[in-house]
């Protein structure tokens with residue numbers, strides 16, 4: 001089965017959880033990693049993982065949610081969450097330089113500190129890098145993120161550039177540092193991503209949906225959900241001239257390699 005390596009399905013109304021997981025299972029998506037975006041939200045992700053066998057959690061504070069410098073107390077809370085058995089990745093963490101994003105220095109400190117927490121617990125990191133105003137050629141977020149990833153030797157922890165939207169030269173830098181590249185449905189829309197989808201080695205590709213409650217879409221049936229993973233896999237298969245089955249086998253294997261010592265509990269539900 002597929003693994004949706006990055007979603008936020010715990011943010012949906014709790015009475016929807018069982019149906020979302022069931023629709024995923026029917027689409028051959030057997031495990032979902034739902035990532036927290038604040039300390040409180042990470043606890044909700046863990047709560048959902050506790051009540052659904054196919055759901056696992058990420059703990060972390062998203063760069064756009066860094067409303068103040070993370071305090072010693074915040075970091076202690078995150079570390080306590082990261083120690084829980086349902087937490088399989090440190091996520092969602094990263095760097096976001098869009099116009100209205102929080103203070104860049106706070107973000108950089110938080111990214112650095114959360115990589116250190118991941119190291120304490122031997123957790124892989126799943127990170128977000130977003131440039132100002134979706135300008136893929138503005139390298140400011142990329143430069144900051146790369147320097148922090150290098151400084152902390154984060155490649156040793158294993159990790160993934162989630163919802164990757166950069167270009168191939170950037171993907172290459174991340175691959176060289178040891179990270180995976182994760183694709184979402186954006187691959188079906190953004191032509192410039194195709195080169196990366198084609199060139200990334202088969203053992204470094206992951207799939208995800210990044211699903212969250214898309215309240216801006218009036219038709220609930222059109223909200224992205226983990227059940228949409230096969231759409232990403234089909235696009236990857238057609239670009240790479242391979243089958244959906246091969247994409248499934250490769251991406252699931254890659255996700256399990258990424259998860260390291262946490263792979264066993266995830267594999268057991270597939």
Ligand SMILES: [Zn+2]
Nearest residue numbers: 006008092210
């Ligand atoms: Zn996300």
